[in-house]
Amino acid sequence: MLSGLLALATAAIFAGAALYVNVAEHPARMQLDDRSLLVQWKPAYARGALMQASLAIVGFLLGLLAWWQSGHWLWLAGAAAMIAPWPWTLFVIMPLNNRLKAMAPAHDGPMSRPLLQLWSQLHAARTALGFLATLLYLVAALR
Numbered sequence: 001m002l003s004g005l006l007a008l009a010t011a012a013i014f015a016g017a018a019l020y021v022n023v024a025e026h027p028a029r030m031q032l033d034d035r036s037l038l039v040q041w042k043p044a045y046a047r048g049a050l051m052q053a054s055l056a057i058v059g060f061l062l063g064l065l066a067w068w069q070s071g072h073w074l075w076l077a078g079a080a081a082m083i084a085p086w087p088w089t090l091f092v093i094m095p096l097n098n099r100l101k102a103m104a105p106a107h108d109g110p111m112s113r114p115l116l117q118l119w120s121q122l123h124a125a126r127t128a129l130g131f132l133a134t135l136l137y138l139v140a141a142l143r
Contacts, residue, residue: 001069001141007062008137011082014055015130021048022127026120034109041116042101049089052126056085059133072143078136085126093122 029040063079066072089097096119103112 001066003062003069004066004075004137004141007059007066007075007078007082008134008141010055010059010062011078011130011133011137014052014059014082015127015134017048017052017055018123018127018130022120022124026116026123030113030116030120034113035105036109037116038100038103038105038109038112041112041119045097045101052085053089056082063133063137066137066140070140072140074136074140074143078133078140081129081133081136084129088122088125088129092125093119096122 025044029037029044032040060079060083063075063082067075067079096115100112100115100119103109105112
């Protein structure tokens with residue numbers, strides 16, 4: 001089923017992109033000085049948010065389509081895992097994102113470092129949800 005395979009591919013891309021942020025991009029960013037850390041995070045977050053939000057929506061819709069076509073609950077469970085980063089981001093991470101975006105790098109750089117460490121931990125949940133969706137879609141595709 002094409003919709004299921006596309007859902008699986010989209011979930012894997014989402015998970016891989018989220019993992020990249022947690023294991024490569026953010027750790028490298030954390031080695032910068034306080035001001036540069038915040039300066040670099042702001043545009044990286046804006047670009048990453050657009051990409052990951054789009055992937056989550058597409059993966060969710062494809063998972064729903066695969067469930068509708070097959071009637072198998074694993075597609076629905078995968079779709080739920082795929083869309084779960086949206087409420088997680090909106091209700092848990094977004095207040096922190098807004099606080100970081102409002103900070104002025106010249107004055108608030110030192111205060112941003114612990115917040116960005118917390119941001120990375122919260123982002124790891126998005127990564128886990130992406131891998132959960134990928135696993136669920138994979139198992140559904142193999143049935």
